[in-house]
Amino acid sequence: MVNWSAFRPLLTSPFLKNALNGAVKRNMSDHRVIPMQPSKWQWNKFKDLMNFYVLLGVIPLGAITLGTNIFIGPATLTKVPEDYTPKYWEYYRHPITRFIARYILNDPQQDYEKYLHMLYEESERARLRQIERMILNRMEKNEDYQAYYYRPVLAKYHRMSKDAADYLKTIRGD
Structure with missing residues (x-):
């Protein structure tokens, strides 16, 4: 095996040092990394939106208000x-x-009439609830059936079904 220490004088020569200094070196063991810092994306987005809405709303409305106050008064x-x-x-x-x-x-008169209509609707609902309570109390007192759930049957449909049954009876011949 070759003695590696024999190459040491060659590596320390000034010629080889200059050649190595000009070469690209990879500093993989150095601790020069990108420092961690919070993102500025949200701040930049806020500034962009603020500028947009100021240009879109504040400046035109300010100009209209200023012009109205100066020229119309x-x-x-x-x-x-x-x-x-x-x-x-x-x-x-x-x-x-x-x-x-x-x-x-809205016109104040229109708002007032809408308010009166709302009061009327609420009073009608309250009156219907009071009548329903009275009916339920009366039914409980008399131990009655729930007659207000009865839905009347129209006689027209009863006659139609009777005519259809009679017609089927004549066809069958029973």
């Missing part, structure tokens, strides 16, 4: 002709509030 009181009845949205002072009241929100 709040309403002023004036004399109303005798034969004119003001609309419900004309009672608001600011033009944006008037626009919202006229085109987006």
